[in-house]
Amino acid sequence: MSDTITKDASAPAGDNSPKATPAKKEKPERVASLWSDAVRDLRRNPLFIIGGVLVLALIVISIVPGWFTDGSPFANGACDLSHSLERPSAEHWFGYDVQGCDIYTRTVWGARNSIIVGILTTTTVTVVGALLGLWAGWKGGVIDSILSRITEIFFSIPTLLGGMLIMSMLPFAGNAYSVSLVMAVLGWPQIFRIMRASVLSNKNNDYVMAARALGAGAGRITFRHILPNAIAPVIVVAAISLGVFIGAEAALSYLGIGVQPPQISWGLMISDAQVRFLAAPHVLLFPAAVLSVTVLAFIMLGDAVRDALDPKLR
Amino acid sequence: MTTVIEKNQKSGRLEVGTPLLEVKDLHVEFHTRDGVAKAVNGVNYSVAAGETLAVLGESGSGKSVTAQTIMGILDMPPGKISQGQILFRGKDMLAMKEEERRQIRGQKIAMIFQDALSSLNPVMTVGAQLGEMFRVHRGASKKEAREKAIELMERVRIPAARQRVGDYPHQFSGGMRQRIMIAMALSMEPDLIIADEPTTALDVTVQAQVMDLLAELQAEYNMGLILITHDLGVVADVADKIAVMYAGRIVETAPVRDLYANPAHPYTKGLLRSIPRLDQKGQELYAIKGLPPNLLKVPAGCAFNPRCDVATDLCRTEIPALHQVTDKDGKELTGRRSACHLWKETLHG
Amino acid sequence: MGRYVIRRLIQAIPVLIGATFLIYAIVFFLPGDPVQALAGEKRADPIVAEMIRQKYHLNDPFIVQYWDYISGVFRGDLGSSLQGRSVSEMLGEAFPYTVNLALVAFVIEAVVGVAAGVMAALRKGKFLDQLILISTLLVISIPVFVTGFILQLVLGVQLKNDYGIDFFSVSFNEDDGIRAYLLPAFVLASLSLAYVARLTRTSLMETMRADYVRTAVAKGLKRRRVIVRHALRNALIPIVTFLGADLGGLMGGAVITEKIFNMHGIGGLIAQAVYQKQGTIIVGVVTLLVLIYLVTTLLVDMLYAVLDPRIRYE
Secondary structure, rough: HHHHHHHOOOOOOOOOOOHHHHHOOOOOHHHHHHHHHHHHHHOOOHHHHHHHHHHHHHHHHOOOHHHHHOOOOOOOOOOOOOOOOOOOOOOOOOOOOOOOOOOHHHHHHHHHHHHHHHHHHHHHHHHHHHHHHHHHHHHHHHHHHHHHHHHHHHOOOOHHHHHHHHHOOOOOOOOOHHHHHHHHHHHHHHHHHHHHHHHHHHHOHHHHHHHHOOOOHHHHHHHHHHHHHHHHHHHHHHHHHHHHHHHHHHHHHHHHOOOOOOOOOOOHHHHHHHHOOOOOOHHHHHHHHHHHHHHHHHHHHHHHHHHHHHHHOO | OOOOOHHHHOOOHOOOOOEEEEEEEEEEEEEEEOEEEEEEEEEEEEEEOOOOEEOOOOOOOOHHHHHHHOOOOOOOEEEEEEEEEEEEEEEEHHHHHOOOOOOHOOEEEEOOOOHHHHOOEEEEEEHHHHHHHHHEEEHHHHHHHHHHHHHHHOOOOOOOOOHHHHOHHHHHOEEEHHHHHHHHHHOOOOOOOEEHHHHHHHOOOHHHHHHHHHHHHHHHOOOEEEEEOOOOHHHHHOOOEEEEOOOEEEEEEHHHHHHHHHOOOOOOOOHHHHHOOOOHOOOOOOOOOOOOOOOOOOOOOOOOHHHHHOOOHHHOOOOOOEEEEEEEHHHHHEEEEEOOOOOHHHHHO | OOHHHHHEEEEHHHHHHHHHHHHHHHHHHHOOOOHHHHHHOOOHHHHHHHHHHHOOOOOOOOOHHHHHHHHHHOOOOOOOOOOOOEEEHHHHHHHHHHHHHHHHHHHHHHHHHHHHHHHHHHOOHHHHHHHHHHHHHHHHHHOHHHHHHHHHHHHHHHHHHOOOOOOOOOOOOHHHHHHHHHHHHHHHHHHHHHHHHHHHHHHHHHEEEEEEEHHHHHOOOOOOOOOOHHHHHHHHHHHHHHHHHHHHHHHHHHHHHHHOOOOOOOHHHHHHHHHOOOOHHHHHHHHHHHHHHHHHHHHHHHHHHOOOOOOOOO
């Protein structure tokens, strides 16, 4: 943007962007303005506000479920078979499941596993994928070829089948951490590809050339110049995949190879409820609704982040 | 359909000067999230058959927006025409129904864009894109349309037209692509062509060829031509008259020679001084100070005042009218107007 | 083009080998004894067990077993299950269900998804656009197995009980022909359909702003022609890529759909194989899906060159 200072009428400037011109502001640096614009955009975006409030609430619920329900699903006598499949009532909003456990209590306590899986998987995938992508994109050559071939192999294996296989291989009962690990193993190539492409497209930009010409070292160029410019698409995808991973955990647990009982997972609750779904739909629908709202909240956040960071879509 | 009388008008030399297109007091604004940008603020100009009007200005001066409004291809929203008329052969196009305007677009008024590569459809052959005009507007068969496309390509001197009619835009050089754009604009033998920076994206040597071709074809078909540019050099040889735009207003109009010889507005003067000249070799090139105005916050008074060397207090408070310019003896100079409080000093001082 | 295809096929070989190697390794190191799993609860007769191990070379080192397997794959022999059935035969039985399911889902995804996306893009910001945006967001948020149950309840049960329309069935019935596939296929397609709709919307909105679309308008073409001939043709290029890549994904994702609707496709086969730790079946299914993935991506890339003349493969 700094070249506008010297631009006069004889400079070869296009005049095809009447929309862009009025919005033009003098910005010292592209990266800084992208992020500050994004923050300003996010604050105005109702998707972000609704999604953000929901996510915050879910995080609080998962840390201190006791604030939201009196009982603990693990306490002695938490379940009473005489209440089996009872419909929702004023005291028991979500009703009872087949074992006579209070569905509301179980749903509240089940939030933790979903949130852990979502955050842990996304963090791992993003860090591993981004670093490897940065490495491959920057170094090129043999490293790039090897890493790219490996991601191709991972891409060619259907994710769900791969997940089933590895989960069943683990020598201990599945929990939120093992599910996260397995999904991270299968999920990193996506971030890797985006990061690598992003680095490649930024690598030959003028500002990187300029930094090189000024004698900046490879490490400095990579982390100070390329990373901040290339990270935006990675963050967009990572933000959206948070919700996707939570849904995937539920799917694995639903198939009986994710989180194992007596731990609580919404996917497991749904799986347990399916046999009597037609007779007692509330047993399935309440955890399903909460799961959907959770995924929705994270996807709304992700959408808002994408809208803010991808000015092309405006 | 062109009537016999219109055809005669087109070929008759005497009719040069008949107003073909008149823009009257046009106002266009853009509603952005940061506020309303007034891109065009009361622009008036006219073009006659066979005449070339050059519209000169830098980015954001409103010259392209005016052209897009004439063409009816302005994005609305965010754009909005708040006031004014655009008369084509005496009829206000802004009051027409969309279907009637569509019949004018491409057939009576055609447009040539700056960047031919992005303005041509990448997945259609140039033959298909040229032939489409005949297929849609003349009901030609596929074969006829192809022949017409080849004919047009030959008209704009594309070598081996018959072999290249099935090629895609990316397979042509920049100059050849712009020739295809010109051919497309010419296809329906329109009355008026609007060329929006037609040579900006081209190499200097190719620029001259394309410009010459355009001027030659214009004379041949006796078309009106609105040439939009930021480059004074392009204009000199081909234009009859010039309108200089700044911040959405016309600041000076003049026959091309008069403007070059003796500008009546400090902005025009600055533009002329900033052209590199051989006889001033070794001297520092003049540049107008400051930046083009932000259309969301146009300076009070004359929009040019913060960048003007001779601005007075009057310039900072009152928007200058477009004054009729006179010579030293007070005789009106035909076609010369200047929107400067100090036009006399600028012209005669 | 011919040379490109050959090069791509050669490049596919290491991916195929890598993927099968990975899966084979996971299966090989699976804890638990397949022979014991075969015997079920009883203790396996050591002599019989040893015979089975001999027969299936289970005592050979990993690399030898893998070599035997992969050389068999290239001869078209996928080995046999521990019950002595040929894996190719088992795949041949299960595969048609999954292929039909995936193909019907693919058609639904492409037709409905693109149509919805186009309608939304052309009415940007209007009611229909908002409706499509919100409903696709919901579909993306609700996990597939929940969507499946809800549709099963609404279309399969309530439609029949309340309105007497017995069109969709709760459980898959082969005798119903293509009608039997409609509901499961719609469930399977739902997620991708939502993505296709959103992708089409974004892509078309972007091309509608392109310079060549402005040229088409300036040529005096009718709006319909501008959209169909100039904008849509370009906007569909990324959609075709997505659809092609998704075809393999649909088959992998069929596991859940098949479970909900009680279909005996490869989803059921692999679930059973994972449970019984039948390595050859697992590897066989994955090998097949990897092959499908490789072929479809090659086809997509070739189609890409047809759709976009700027792309040339040498």
